[in-house]
Every structure is written in C-alpha cells, then in structure tokens.
Amino acid sequence: MSEKVHPVLASAKKNALIDNDTYQSWYKQSIKDPEKFWAKHGKRIDWFKPFTKVKNTSFQGKVAIKWFEDGVTNVSYNCIDRHLKKRGDQVAIIWEGDNPYLDKKITYNELYEQVCRLANVLKKHGVKKGDRVTIYMPMIPEASYAMLACTRIGAIHSVVFGGFSPDALAGRIVDCESTFVITADEGVRGGKPIPLKDNTDKAIDIAARHHVRVKNVLVVRRTGGKTGWAANRDLWYHEETLSVKPECKPERMKAEDPLFILYTSGSTGKPKGVLHTTGGYLVYAAMTHQYVFDYHDGDIYWCTADVGWVTGHSYIVYGPLANGATTLMFEGVPNYPSVSRFWEVIDKHKVNIFYTAPTAIRALMSAGNDPVTKTSRKSLRILGSVGEPINPEAWEWYYQVVGDKRSPIVDTWWQTETGGILITPLPGATALKPGSATRPFFGVQPQLVDNEGNVLDGAADGNLCITDSWPGQMRTVYGDHKRFIETYFSTYKGKYFTGDGCRRDKDGYYWITGRVDDVLNVSGHRMGTAEVESALVSHDTVSEAAVVGYPHDLKGQGIYCYVTLMAGLEGTDALRKDLVAHVRKEIGPIASPDKIQFSPGLPKTRSGKIMRRILRKIAEDDFGALGDTSTLADPAVVDDLIANRQNKK
Numbered sequence: 001m002s003e004k005v006h007p008v009l010a011s012a013k014k015n016a017l018i019d020n021d022t023y024q025s026w027y028k029q030s031i032k033d034p035e036k037f038w039a040k041h042g043k044r045i046d047w048f049k050p051f052t053k054v055k056n057t058s059f060q061g062k063v064a065i066k067w068f069e070d071g072v073t074n075v076s077y078n079c080i081d082r083h084l085k086k087r088g089d090q091v092a093i094i095w096e097g098d099n100p101y102l103d104k105k106i107t108y109n110e111l112y113e114q115v116c117r118l119a120n121v122l123k124k125h126g127v128k129k130g131d132r133v134t135i136y137m138p139m140i141p142e143a144s145y146a147m148l149a150c151t152r153i154g155a156i157h158s159v160v161f162g163g164f165s166p167d168a169l170a171g172r173i174v175d176c177e178s179t180f181v182i183t184a185d186e187g188v189r190g191g192k193p194i195p196l197k198d199n200t201d202k203a204i205d206i207a208a209r210h211h212v213r214v215k216n217v218l219v220v221r222r223t224g225g226k227t228g229w230a231a232n233r234d235l236w237y238h239e240e241t242l243s244v245k246p247e248c249k250p251e252r253m254k255a256e257d258p259l260f261i262l263y264t265s266g267s268t269g270k271p272k273g274v275l276h277t278t279g280g281y282l283v284y285a286a287m288t289h290q291y292v293f294d295y296h297d298g299d300i301y302w303c304t305a306d307v308g309w310v311t312g313h314s315y316i317v318y319g320p321l322a323n324g325a326t327t328l329m330f331e332g333v334p335n336y337p338s339v340s341r342f343w344e345v346i347d348k349h350k351v352n353i354f355y356t357a358p359t360a361i362r363a364l365m366s367a368g369n370d371p372v373t374k375t376s377r378k379s380l381r382i383l384g385s386v387g388e389p390i391n392p393e394a395w396e397w398y399y400q401v402v403g404d405k406r407s408p409i410v411d412t413w414w415q416t417e418t419g420g421i422l423i424t425p426l427p428g429a430t431a432l433k434p435g436s437a438t439r440p441f442f443g444v445q446p447q448l449v450d451n452e453g454n455v456l457d458g459a460a461d462g463n464l465c466i467t468d469s470w471p472g473q474m475r476t477v478y479g480d481h482k483r484f485i486e487t488y489f490s491t492y493k494g495k496y497f498t499g500d501g502c503r504r505d506k507d508g509y510y511w512i513t514g515r516v517d518d519v520l521n522v523s524g525h526r527m528g529t530a531e532v533e534s535a536l537v538s539h540d541t542v543s544e545a546a547v548v549g550y551p552h553d554l555k556g557q558g559i560y561c562y563v564t565l566m567a568g569l570e571g572t573d574a575l576r577k578d579l580v581a582h583v584r585k586e587i588g589p590i591a592s593p594d595k596i597q598f599s600p601g602l603p604k605t606r607s608g609k610i611m612r613r614i615l616r617k618i619a620e621d622d623f624g625a626l627g628d629t630s631t632l633a634d635p636a637v638v639d640d641l642i643a644n645r646q647n648k649k
C-alpha cells in the first residue's frame with residue numbers, strides 16, 4: 001500500500017481555520033473534558049432556550065444518547081432566519097439543472113419565503129409536530145424546501161432516494177407510517193425522465209395493502225410530463241404554496257426531538273430507519289462542515305451527493321445552511337452532456353470547495369485527462385471524497401489532475417448512523433496519505449478490536465469501534481430500539497461498532513479497509529446482501545440465493561449472485577436478464593446484479609449455514625485460497641461453483 005505523504009500545503013495553511021497545533025490541542029480537550037468542549041461548541045447554533053445539560057450518553061445496557069437535552073431550538077430557524085439580517089440577499093442555494101442551460105440562484109430571503117409557504121401548506125393539510133413526511137424528490141431546490149419546511153413545524157422527514165423502486169418506497173412509507181408524501185411529476189437525469197409520481201402512485205397502492213393510507217401527495221411540476229391524478233389526494237405544489245402566507249413561526253423543538261429518519265441497509269433484514277434528532281445533529285453537521293472543508297464566508301461549496309443519502313442531508317442542506325454558506329445543488333450526472341460536466345460547473349459557478357465520491361472520480365479518470373484539463377478549475381481550493389475507500393491511484397489523479405496539486409483532499413469517513421464526518425483530514429492541519437482518512441475529528445474516539453473484542457493498540461488491523469458518543473450520533477432505529485442495541489452495541493459490549501475493518505499505522509492514521517459484515521458498497525451506495533437475496537428469491541424460478549461483493553474497477557464493489565433454481569429449471573441468459581430486471585424492480589437500479597451464477601448447490605456447513613467466505617473467494621476468482629473447506633456438508637459443490645464461475649480472469 002502506498003504510504004506516500006503529502007505535507008500540509010502552505011497555501012492551505014495560510015488563513016486555515018484550524019492548523020495542526022490547534023487540532024492537537026482541541027482534540028485533547030475534546031477527549032479530556034467533552035462536557036466543556038461541547039458546551040462551547042454547542043453554542044454555535046442559536047437556542048430559543050439555552051441548554052444547561054451537555055452530555056448524557058451511555059453505550060451500556062439500554063443505550064441512551066442525549067445531547068444538550070434541556071435546550072430548545074429549531075433547525076430551519078438556524079438554517080435560515082438567523083442569517084437574514086446579515087445575508088438575506090446572499091445566495092443560499094445555487095441550483096444547476098441537468099440541462100446545462102438551466103440554473104437558478106435562491107437567496108436566504110427567498111429560501112425563507114419558500115420554506116415558510118411550504119410549512120404552511122403542510123399545516124393546512126393537517127401535518128403536525130412528530131408526523132412523518134416522506135420526501136421522494138429529484139435534485140431540485142424544492143427538495144431542500146421540503147426538508148426545511150418539515151423541520152420548521154417539527155414534522156419528521158424521511159427522504160427516499162429518487163432511484164428507489166415503488167416497492168422500496170412503499171416499504172419505507174409503511175415502516176414509519178407516513179401519510180404525507182412530497183414528490184415531483186418526473187425527475188430528469190442525463191436527459192432522461194424518471195417517473196417519480198407514477199412510482200409514488202404505485203407505492204401508495206402497495207402501502208395501502210399494508211394498512212398505511214397516504215392522505216396527500218404534494219407534487220412539484222418539474223417536467224410537465226403526464227401523470228395519474230387522484231383528485232381527493234393529490235395537490236399541486238405551485239397552487240398550494242400560493243394559497244398560504246409567506247411567514248410561519250418556527251416550532252419550538254427540544255434538542256432530542258426527532259429531526260429525520262433515513263433508511264439504510266444493514267447486514268440482515270429490511271433497511272433500518274436511522275433516527276437523528278435536532279440539536280446534536282445540527283451542531284455536529286455544521287461544525288464538521290465548517291472545519292473539514294475550511295469553509296470561509298463567501299466560499300462557493302458543492303457536494304455532488306443526492307439529498308436521498310445522508311451526505312446530502314448533512315453536507316448539501318443542514319451543515320452548509322446552518323453556516324450561512326452558499327451550497328450548490330446539482331440535478332444531473334457526471335457524464336451528461338459530456339464527461340467534462342463537473343469541471344464545467346466548477347468554472348461556471350466558481351466553485352471553491354468540491355466534495356464527491358471515489359466511484360465518480362474513477363469513472364471520470366477512465367475518460368482521460370483532456371476533459372478535465374480543457375477547463376480552468378482555478379477557483380478550486382479544497383477537494384473532498386466520501387462513500388468508500390479511495391484507491392491511491394484515483395486519489396493521485398484527483399489531486400494532480402483535477403486539483404492541479406493546489407488543493408488538499410479531505411477523505412472523509414463516516415456513515416448514515418454517525419450523522420457527520422468522524423475520521424478526516426483538516427485542510428490546514430493534516431499531512432495527507434493517499435487512501436487514508438487520517439485522523440479523528442474532535443470528540444471522536446476510534447478503537448480497533450480483534451474478533452474476540454480485545455483492544456489493539458498502536459499500529460494494528462482490526463474492527464473499527466467508537467468508544468464514546470459524539471453529538472451527531474443516531475439515537476435509535478425508528479420503532480425498534482432493540483435492533484439499535486443489537487446492531488451497534490452488542491458485538492463489542494459497550495462500544496459502537498461501525499461494521500468496518502480498519503488499519504491504524506505507526507503515525508496513528510486510520511485506513512478504512514471496507515465492511516467486515518454482509519453489507520456491500522456499490523458505487524458508494526450501501527446495500528445489504530440479504531436485501532438482494534430476498535429480492536432474488538421472490539422470483540418464481542428461484543429457490544435459493546446467496547449474494548456477495550467482488551472488487552469492481554469503477555463501482556468499488558460489484559454484486560455477484562449465486563442462484564439455485566427450482567427443480568427442473570435451466571439457467572439461461574434470458575433468465576439472467578429477467579432476474580436482473582426483477583431485482584431492479586424490487587429495489588432499484590443501484591441494486592442491479594453484475595454477475596449471476598446458476599448453481600445447483602451452495603456451500604453449506606453441516607448445520608446449514610452458507611459459507612460466504614468461499615463464495616467471496618470464487619467471485620474474486622481467487623479459489624486457490626479457499627481456506628478450510630473440511631466443515632462443508634458436500635465438498636463437491638465447490639468444484640461445480642469453480643468450474644462455472646462468472647469472473648474468470
């Protein structure tokens with residue numbers, strides 16, 4: 001592994017908010033006296049009633065996590081109202097359409113009006129504090145208005161990525177019993193329409209069969225495309241928002257009142273509703289946004305994620321807006337109309353800080369340097385990466401070619417569950433090693449343990465845990481606190497287990513090596529192997545399925561499926577196609593299997609447990625190293641699997 005070190009750039013150090021001495025001393029304080037440290041930084045947001053209690057957290061027993069618990073505040077107030085005096089006419093959101101000739105700038109004053117109007121629409125239709133509102137939207141400003149409008153009245157939003165299927169949307173509506181949906185007629189990506197309203201209609205029918213009845217659907221007219229319409233249920237956004245007042249008083253929210261639910265995949269079962277609460281989340285999202293990206297007043301900041309993922313929540317909407325930043329929201333894709341799009345948008349809007357994912361970097365890198373070097377990019381100052389480990393080659397290309405060696409790369413490690421960035425360089429403080437997320441953020445205490453839970457000190461390779469709470473941490477799995485405890489705090493008692501493997505080097509730098517559980521990371525999207533398996537077995541022809549990841553040049557991991565068909569059926573290419581289409585329908589295009597191997601049998605132990613280790617090796621075409629197969633019930637199965645492997649090099 002490359003251990004090349006890039007010292008802190010002099011240009012990044014000049015004017016940096018945090019230099020290395022500050023990092024060291026703040027970090028020490030944050031660990032020695034978290035109460036004092038967070039009492040200070042908790043004040044970075046405005047409180048209607050100041051908190052007197054700071055930290056009240058336990059990873060033991062029932063696991064209870066409370067931050068700033070007696071404080072009262074409101075997220076939309078902090079993201080909008082408090083900025084109006086100083087920066088009412090400053091641009092809050094730059095929207096760049098899928099079509100390069102479409103863009104829009106929204107000032108903080110305009111954001112205020114839009115969010116207030118929408119909040120009033122929600123109220124008018126009976127949405128109250130604590131109600132769940134599902135947001136299924138393309139990347140348009142109304143998606144941010146919708147999130148902020150919920151927070152204004154204390155409703156809990158659940159944003160569902162627009163790429164998810166009607167079934168997946170229905171599951172999420174049902175789980176949190178959401179009766180109000182905000183969507184658009186269609187989304188547009190890469191010039192192609194996405195039938196969001198039609199998908200919503202289908203999802204609502206499915207949800208009704210599970211006894212959750214959606215009362216209203218508020219629809220933004222994005223394309224004017226044809227959609228179905230239920231007269232007593234569906235509402236046009238542009239009509240409704242004109243029928244209400246442009247002011248709405250922000251609801252008084254306790255710090256621990258729920259803010260949002262975001263569904264994410266785990267190693268077993270259905271996706272979990274990760275619940276984040278009000279005060280701690282906002283403090284942490286805002287603080288990490290400011291220091292990790294060294295955000296200065298006036299900077300133009302662009303995170304390319306979708307608001308359907310946590311990155312979009314924390315680093316397109318809440319963190320930047322809480323800081324009074326200008327945040328760019330991009331509707332399109334990196335390769336439309338051409339593979340220069342990202343760099344053209346950077347030049348067009350003079351972007352200073354750019355935050356994207358390794359999968360996009362690798363894809364653009366494979367298109368060569370010309371599409372990059374023909375653009376200027378001279379506004380760039382900071383680059384960021386998130387979502388999966390970035391391989392050193394992609395890191396170097398990002399640094400040398402995209403950043404012209406002028407911009408430090410912050411490789412930020414975190415999770416939906418963590419609410420904000422936990423391990424990351426700080427641009428003016430941290431020497432960089434390509435491929436390493438480097439050091440913990442303030443207040444974060446990583447620990448490596450072996451499989452038996454023994455703590456590993458110094459340079460070591462193990463399972464990554466966090467030993468104490470930080471304000472942005474998830475509080476529970478919505479409606480299932482037991483699952484919260486079991487998933488995160490019982491593998492290694494009293495510690496938050498991340499599910500990631502990690503190496504710490506002699507300099508104390510952390511290198512995330514990827515998931516150690518049955519969670520896949522495909523193009524930075526998280527997926528449970530169990531979810532793909534259950535989609536496969538729901539097909540008439542499939543009797544059993546086992547899904548594993550394998551290294552994929554562009555996606556990071558590809559999805560490899562072993563499928564056992566019902567007796568008498570034959571695996572054909574036509575059936576393969578059918579199964580791929582079926583999984584896309586059940587979950588969404590991001591879950592498309594890359595390889596399907598029809599296998600009459602799966603390697604099982606005598607007690608019937610599928611030996612995934614073997615399946616992973618065969619998928620990697622690395623069957624020389626299968627390890628111990630003596631516990632297999634039928635060793636002959638393995639020979640067949642090897643003979644028919646789909647990934648021959």
Ligand code: WT7
Binds near residue numbers: 387415
């Ligand atoms: C998993 C969390 C957090 C935003 C996007 C993903 C992997 C995330 C990195 C990174 C290595 C990373 C981990 C983690 N991951 N960032 N910089 N280096 N791995 O959120 O969908 O909750 O996935 O993504 O495996 O556990 P998520």
